[in-house]
Amino acid sequence: MPIEIENLNHTYKEGTPFARQALFNISLRIDDGEFIGLIGPSQSGKSTLSQYFNALFIPKSGRVFIDGKDTADRKTDLVQIRFEVGYVFQNPEHQLFKTTVGEDIAFGPTRQKCSPEEIEERIREAMELVGLDYETFFERDIFALSGGQKKRAAIAGVLACRPKVLILDGITAGLDPRGRKEILNVVKKLHQEKKITVILISHSMDDVARLVDRIITMDQGKIVDDGPTRKVLSRVDRLQQIGLEPPQVIEIMQQLREKGFTVPTGVLNIKEAVSEIVKMLNTPGGEQSWN
Amino acid sequence: MEYLIEFKEATYTYKSSFVDPVQALKQIDLRVKRGEFLAIIGPNGSGKSTLARHFNGLLTPTTGEVLIRGISTASSDPEQLKAIRRQVGMVFQNPDNQLISSIVEEDVAFGPENLGVPPKEIRRRVNHALAALNIFKYRRESISHLSEGQKQLVAIAGVLAMKPDCIVLDEPTALLDPFGRRQVLESLKKLNREEGIAVVFITHFMSEAVHFKRVAVMDQGEIKSDGPPDDIFTRTALLKAAGLDIPVSAQLAEELKGKGFPMAPGILHVEELVNSLCQLKSKI
Known part of the structure; x- marks a missing residue:
């Protein structure tokens, strides 16, 4: 189910002295099976925009089509859209509200009027996908979960609705490097095996560099860049201008270039950087002349 | 010499009626001198936050002791506890949990007001703290209009206005964007350099820990390693075992x-x- 946005504007507290426009004339299209990183500094409009992706916001100015259906059309089944486009919020505590993990994950499919057998099957599948052991965690109290486990439980609750699109807002914030890797591996698996369209909203350039195919960069309510990961991340000046830091490997390549070495800046991981640096060291000369 | 903060064989065990007791700290020996610039790194669940809460007596050790300028945090004298909380300030991950007034300068004044500082002196301290953190121009702003990074600077200013000897920050940058993270880190460097305030900074980000003069690695309730960063970060095996990035x-x-x-x-x-x-x- 593709998502199409046309000339979208959003203003908070419209018509009051506190009105603040958060989105300016946004147009974009997200196709099935894409893996997208949505990046930008705080308050750039990322979360506002993504709440249009599953019709939590309905446009007053501009249009949003999800699977070809206009979300502002009264005949569109918004509840169905929200089941199909799952949203995982930054703070899992805003999302988990039942007492136990099992009850929480069951909530979505129960609303979808699934049979008890179907609900049971979906809970098992969702818990397995996020790596929470069914026997251990099904009856576990939400309060007895660690930060990383809560995030997994929140994702499982959304997966149990069998979404076609998954929006993940800051899911790695507050997790340690190991927890981050584990949760991102879960996301990668969902994209590859379940063919779910994933939109990853993140502050971590290293995370998006490692995973996504396409990056949309936002600043002050506008889209300032949109393209393949390698291309967007290698535009170091543009990222720094809006207060983002390129992945460190790219910063290293950039500084080497400033010292006059001929290396490409578009590297996405340590392996690629090492191979480029070795190539540079083994090339006789290799330095551009300064004068 | 007298240490600012001294952990002596401190342990801490969480007891709850739901789950078995968990020993979160095992035999912690840690000494912090005046003006130190220390980062504590470790994976989730390694005991970092439990440790942080011992620095000013929010938690007291189950066995062993924690001394702040020689005074035990388990002291039953309320005056001494008050002194400890003034000397060691705390900043938490989410500034919304810590900011209580609606206007920036009112929030910064809250600490000294409660210490019974005279109004003129409060004014001086608030202005100084706001200037030191580069947020003086927002002093009359509503806190809800600030970015998360700016809110965290207000929280730090609130602690600074109590004239602490040491500020302990428990993952203060975890929810911030790269710009906010840089602002907080640069401000702390400045406070340490210009005001001689000791900083204890708990983080997951190795890219931040490399800026500190001393780094302690925690794993499974113990301090596994403690030293200058160029020493710590070249011990790749130790870091990998703790699930940390190099x-x-x-x-x-x-x-x-x-x-x-x-x-x-x-x-x-x-x-x-x-x-x-x-x-x-x-x-x-």
Whole structure:
């Protein structure tokens, strides 16, 4: 189910002295099976925009089509859209509200009027996908979960609705490097095996560099860049201008270039950087002349 | 010499009626001197936050003791506890949990007001704290209009206005964007350098820990290693065992060393890597 946005504007507290426009004339299209990183500094409009992706916001100015259906059309089944486009919020505590993990994950499919057998099957599948052991965690109290486990439980609750699109807002914030890797591996698996369209909203350039195919960069309510990961991340000046830091490997390549070495800046991981640096060291000369 | 903060064989066990007791701290011996700039790193669940809450007596050790300028945090004298909380200030991950007034300068004034500081002195301290953190121009703003990074600076200013000897920050940058993270880190460097305030900074981000003069690694309730960053971050086996990242520049240097290139020892920062590569290239 593709998502199409046309000339979208959003203003908070419209018509009051506190009105603040958060989105300016946004147009974009997200196709099935894409893996997208949505990046930008705080308050750039990322979360506002993504709440249009599953019709939590309905446009007053501009249009949003999800699977070809206009979300502002009264005949569109918004509840169905929200089941199909799952949203995982930054703070899992805003999302988990039942007492136990099992009850929480069951909530979505129960609303979808699934049979008890179907609900049971979906809970098992969702818990397995996020790596929470069914026997251990099904009856576990939400309060007895660690930060990383809560995030997994929140994702499982959304997966149990069998979404076609998954929006993940800051899911790695507050997790340690190991927890981050584990949760991102879960996301990668969902994209590859379940063919779910994933939109990853993140502050971590290293995370998006490692995973996504396409990056949309936002600043002050506008889209300032949109393209393949390698291309967007290698535009170091543009990222720094809006207060983002390129992945460190790219910063290293950039500084080497400033010292006059001929290396490409578009590297996405340590392996690629090492191979480029070795190539540079083994090339006789290799330095551009300064004068 | 007298230490500012001293952990002596401190342990802490969480007891709850739901789950078995969990020993979160095991035999912690840690000493912090005046003006130190210390980062504590460790994976989730390693005991970092439990440790942080011991620095000013929010938690007291189950066995062993924690001394702040020689006074035990388990002291039953309320005056002494008050002194401890004034000397060691705390900043938490989410500034919304810590900010209580609606206007910036009112929030910063809250601490000194409660210490019974005279109004003129409060005014002076608030202005000083706001200026030191570069948020003086927002003093009359509503806190809800600030970015998360700015809110965290207000929380730090609130602690600074109590004139602490040490500020303990428990993952203060975890929810911030890169710009906010940089602002907080730069402000702390300045407070440490210009005001001589000791900083204890708990983080997951190795890229932040490399800026500190001393780094302690926690894992499974113990301090596994404690020393200058160039020493800590070259112990790759220890960091990997704790599930932590090695700084990217150090990883690259290590990989290049493995391929037979004579890289300079102890590379942590991008500049150091680039300089080492420049030297190498000029010799080839």
